[in-house]
Amino acid sequence: MFFKDQLLSKIEKLDTATREKFTRIYKINISHGKLLIPDSMISWVKSNFGDVGSVEHQEFVKIFNRITGEGSIFNELRTKRPVIVDQSLGGAKEEVEKCFGDYFANPKTSTPEDVFGRIKGKYCITASNIAKYDGFSGLIIFNDHNPLNFNAEKIADYLEVASLYFKKAHEVNPDAIYPFFAWNALWRAGASIIHGHAQVVLTEGMAYSKIDMLRRQVLDYENLHLSNYFDDIFAVHKALGLGMEYGKTRIMVKLTPIKNNEILIVGRDYGQELAKSISKVLTALKNNLGVQSFNLVIYLPPLAKTEENWSHIPYIVRIVDRGNLGNKTADIGSMELYAQSIVESNPYKAMEALRN
Known part of the structure; x- marks a missing residue:
């Protein structure tokens, strides 16, 4: 069954x-597009898309979040469009192993450290980002x-070390409070x-613009409707079969993803519960x-x-799929940057993957 x-x-x-x-948060519109396939292209269309009719008559599901301004356009036919693939690339594991021994293999001697020193966890160690994008950029x-060799215990350690990094950085500069x-x-x-x-940043003055914008949008919603925004979107996602509770967290396959298979995790506890999710x-x-x-990414509250x-x-945790490692075609273009995201995945398939 199609997403629509x-x-x-x-x-x-x-x-x-x-x-x-649902109606006060989201707006949904179904639209159609038609085109004509010349006889000279029929064989190619059948080979790539399987069915000429589905190409000549296409349906689009457009979903808009009235509160955050996020929007997505779903057209599952786009999953079949031809893309340029680098055939020289093997699987993820093979390609990653080729680069074993890079600068991060020996972080104590091949990376700079922060002014407060390094923080060592069981499964990780900190370094200072040599080309920073903020005062504390580690x-x-x-x-x-291999970054794909993860589990809950390792992720919990990464989060704990991140928390210690933020604390140390804040001690050096008390004005830096936004992690x-x-x-x-x-x-x-x-x-x-x-x-x-992973990267950890502690900034001052205000939270990064997109994070603070979300904070203000959610606050406006709650003041207007006297209802918690995150409770409401979870209720909607769960009722639509796109949300589930896991431990003390809530997991949602977003109705308005920025790109394919975007997952949202929200919870009030930082640490083991979040790491497990x-x-x-x-x-x-x-x-x-x-x-x-x-x-x-993880959005965290201020330290003061x-x-x-x-x-x-x-x-708030946001996770998004960035596509096949061999694809030479970028997954983000002008539409995503300046208009509305085009999504090729089916959120219900992502939800099924989470439940299995």
């Missing part, structure tokens, strides 16, 4: 309270060369070094959907009191 059919069927069955939440370098955690897994996700690592999602994406590269209100913001 699954989604509309679920929407029809929403109870009154959940339907009210690295968590994994013991594992940010990012993990770009392999080159499709923007990693310049193959060896497994992150590990569950990443394992499902890797093992069940064949994800080889991903971006993962602020003038602005953060009480309504939980720990």
Whole structure:
């Protein structure tokens, strides 16, 4: 069953309270596109797409989040479009192993350290980012060369070391209070070094613009509707078959993903519970959907009191699939940067992967 059919069927069955939440947060539109295939292309179309009719008559599901301004356009036919693939590349494991012994293999001698020194965990160690993008811009370098060799215990250690990094940086500069955690897994996700690592940043003045924008949007929603935004979107996602509780966290396959297979995790506890949920999602994406590269970020509350209100913001994890490592075609283009994201994945297949 196509995403459109699954989604509309679920929407029809929403109870009154959940339907009210859905309509005040989301807007959905189904549109159509037609084209004519010349006889000279029929063989090629059948070879690549399987069916001429589905190419000549296409359907688009457009979903818009009225609160955050996020929007996505779903067209599953695009999953079949031809892309340029580097045939010289092997599997993820083989390509990663080729780069064993890079700069991060010996971090104590091949990377700079922060002014407060290094923090060593059981499965990682910190370094200072040599080309910083903020005052405190550090690295968590994994013991594992392959960033896809993760589990809940290792991820919990990365998060603990990140927390200690933020604390140490804040002690050096008490004005630096806004933490940010990012993990770009392999080159499709923007990693310049193959060896497994994450980035930790502590900024001052205000949280990064997109994070603070979300904070303000959610606060406006709660003031207007006297209802918690994250409770409401979880209620909607769960009712639509795209949300589940896992331990003390909530996991959602986003209705308005920035790109394919975007997963949202929210929770009030930082540490083991969050690590378990992150590990569950990443394992499902890797093992069940064949994800080889991903971006993962964590939005965290400030380390000190602020003038602005953060009480309504939980720990937020966003994870997105960045595609096949061999693809030479970029997955993000002008539409994603300046208009609305085009999504080729089916959220229900991602949800099925999470449940298995």
